[in-house]
Amino acid sequence: xxxxxxxxxxxxVCILTLSLLTAGCxxxxxxxxxxxxxxxxxxxxxxxxxxxxAQEEAQEQFKSxxxxxxxxxxxxxxxxxxxxxxxxxxxxxxxxxxxxxxxRISSVKDVSDALFxxxxxxxxxxxxxxLRRASAQKLQDTKRQYQRMMVSxxxxxxxxxxxxxxxxxxxxxxxxxxxxxxxxxxxxxxxxIKSDIDRLIKDMQTxxxxxxxxxxxxxxx
Numbered sequence: 001x002x003x004x005x006x007x008x009x010x011x012x013v014c015i016l017t018l019s020l021l022t023a024g025c026x027x028x029x030x031x032x033x034x035x036x037x038x039x040x041x042x043x044x045x046x047x048x049x050x051x052x053x054a055q056e057e058a059q060e061q062f063k064s065x066x067x068x069x070x071x072x073x074x075x076x077x078x079x080x081x082x083x084x085x086x087x088x089x090x091x092x093x094x095x096x097x098x099x100x101x102x103x104r105i106s107s108v109k110d111v112s113d114a115l116f117x118x119x120x121x122x123x124x125x126x127x128x129x130x131l132r133r134a135s136a137q138k139l140q141d142t143k144r145q146y147q148r149m150m151v152s153x154x155x156x157x158x159x160x161x162x163x164x165x166x167x168x169x170x171x172x173x174x175x176x177x178x179x180x181x182x183x184x185x186x187x188x189x190x191x192x193i194k195s196d197i198d199r200l201i202k203d204m205q206t207x208x209x210x211x212x213x214x215x216x217x218x219x220x221x
Contacts, residue, residue, distance in 0.1 A: 027114070030043070040114055044218070048211050049215070050107075055204045055208055057100070058204065059201050062094060063201070065091065070190065080179070081178055083174075084174045084178060088175070094164060108150075112146060116143060123135060123136055146214060148210060149213075153207045153210075156204045163197055166192070167193070
């Protein structure tokens with residue numbers, strides 16, 4: 001019991017240390033960038049735009065995966081294992097695209113938290129009450145628009161996993177049943193998967209649009 005408890009404590013200490021080091025690295029990075037004239041607001045815009053690009057690439061990848069899935073269920077002779085390999089490749093590419101989107105969203109959250117914390121603290125540095133009020137109002141407006149964007153981003157991000165799960169099921173089933181009966185079984189899942197992907201692509205586009213609106217608002221004086 002003592003060994004297990006100590007091992008658990010050590011694991012928790014390692015996780016906490018890693019988190020602190022990561023946070024410290026990010027803080028150092030932001031400070032270094034500011035010294036060369038690149039502020040958190042600029043980094044935030046860049047990361048949001050990178051997230052848009054990742055989402056657009058993910059949209060295309062999920063479309064490609066759906067097309068490959070459709071070609072499998074329409075399989076009419078040939079090497080079924082080749083068809084499986086192509087579908088599996090599309091699934092793996094979809095996993096990578098989804099992970100890229102998640103990573104980009106996380107990077108946006110990180111710099112946004114740092115920016116808003118800094119902005120809030122700097123309100124106390126104003127000597128002009130009117131300018132402080134104006135900046136505080138701008139901060140609240142920016143936070144509100146940011147939250148709308150993030151709700152949309154999180155919604156589209158959560159849509160990805162059910163689609164990936166469904167694709168994984170199809171890939172695994174086909175892997176272990178390389179025959180006509182397996183193809184027939186997959187046909188019954190196509191409409192559901194297509195519907196899920198269509199909804200995912202639509203939600204991604206909505207979040208991309210919100211992101212563009214947020215960037216425009218952020219750039220306004």
